[in-house]
Structure formats: structure tokens, C-alpha cells
Amino acid sequence: MARLTRAESQARTRELLLATAKRLFLRDGYHATTLEGVADAAGFSKGAVYSNFGTKDDLCRTVIDAVRAEQVQAIVAAFAGDAPDEDRLAVFAAWAERTIGDPGWTLLEAEFAIHAARRDPALRAEIAAGGRTWVHALRLLLDEEARRRSVVLPLPADELAEALLSLGIGLGLRRAIDPDLSPRPLPQAIRLLLDAATPAP
Numbered sequence: 001m002a003r004l005t006r007a008e009s010q011a012r013t014r015e016l017l018l019a020t021a022k023r024l025f026l027r028d029g030y031h032a033t034t035l036e037g038v039a040d041a042a043g044f045s046k047g048a049v050y051s052n053f054g055t056k057d058d059l060c061r062t063v064i065d066a067v068r069a070e071q072v073q074a075i076v077a078a079f080a081g082d083a084p085d086e087d088r089l090a091v092f093a094a095w096a097e098r099t100i101g102d103p104g105w106t107l108l109e110a111e112f113a114i115h116a117a118r119r120d121p122a123l124r125a126e127i128a129a130g131g132r133t134w135v136h137a138l139r140l141l142l143d144e145e146a147r148r149r150s151v152v153l154p155l156p157a158d159e160l161a162e163a164l165l166s167l168g169i170g171l172g173l174r175r176a177i178d179p180d181l182s183p184r185p186l187p188q189a190i191r192l193l194l195d196a197a198t199p200a201p
Helices: 006-028 035-042 046-052 056-079 085-099 103-119 121-149 157-177 185-195
Strands: none
Touching (some): 006 035, 006 103, 035 056, 056 121, 085 121, 085 185, 103 121, 103 157, 121 157, 121 185, 157 185
């Protein structure tokens, strides 16, 4: 087996640290997870963590960005392809059932956002930018869905995306606390908005 180059070894170390950090942050939360704990669990020194991620905030933000990217891809996949309209909504509803209110992700996002908002304006701005990325992705999906159906949405897509993201966050937080809650209001809201759309001229 060929020996890894220095760059490949560094990339592998970063990948292992990130995977370990993701597992610990999602399991234990932001405050309970330490850089020492991540290093120990990954089999590296604390210095290896610092050489790849300057601070615990940097590491946690990188984990959250990676999870968000996975979920954006999952939502895009739900609406991709040439399946009938109701089938695409059914796939999205299944994603919502699996994902909205996931205790690890939901509570980590909330804990980290509160931490950032209280102590670091720059980090708060980065988290806000991440929220805008979600809105942008949702807006593109709404625009594409309206195009497929040849309809005009009842409100501008960016406003609808903001409302749907806020609904999803609220549902997620409530469901993380009360797992018996259903995430159906989110896909149902999308269905109602599309049903309320008017035919495109």
C-alpha cells in the first residue's frame, strides 16, 4: 500500500477529526464537547485539533455547516427528477418526518446559535449567513416547483422561503422536546401554498 503524502495525511487527519467532532457534538452538545475529548476519541493530540481548527467555535461551525450541506442536498434530491408533483411532495414529507426535530442536530444548532449571539458578533454574523443560505436554497426550490407546475406563487418566493424556514425551525425545536409532534404542518404548508398559486400567464 502506497504511503500517504504529507498533504494526504493532513487531509485524512482533518477528516477523522471532523467525523469524530460531528459524532460528539451531535451526541453531547456544544458545551459538553471539548477539544480534548475530540482529540482523544479520534486518537490524536489536542495540537492536531488546533492545527486544523483554530478554536472550538471553528470546529463546531464546520460541523454544523457540513450537516446543513447534507440536509440541503437531501431536500434538493427530494424535489429533483421528473416524478409527479404529489410524489415529490411525498418524498419531502418523508424527509421532514426523518429530520425535523432530530435531537442532535436541532439542539446543537440552537445551543450554538445562543452561544454565538451572546458572546461573538462575528460568529453570530456567520450563523446568520448560514440561515440565509437555507433561505436561498428554499427559494430556488419554490421557484423551480412553480415553474414545473406552470403557476405563480401567492407571495414572492424569498418571503415564502423565510416563512417556511421559520416554521421548520419552530417545529424542529418543539419536536426535539416533544417527539410525538408531527412535522406534517411543513409539507402541508407547502402543498397549500402551491394549491393557492395561480396559473402562469
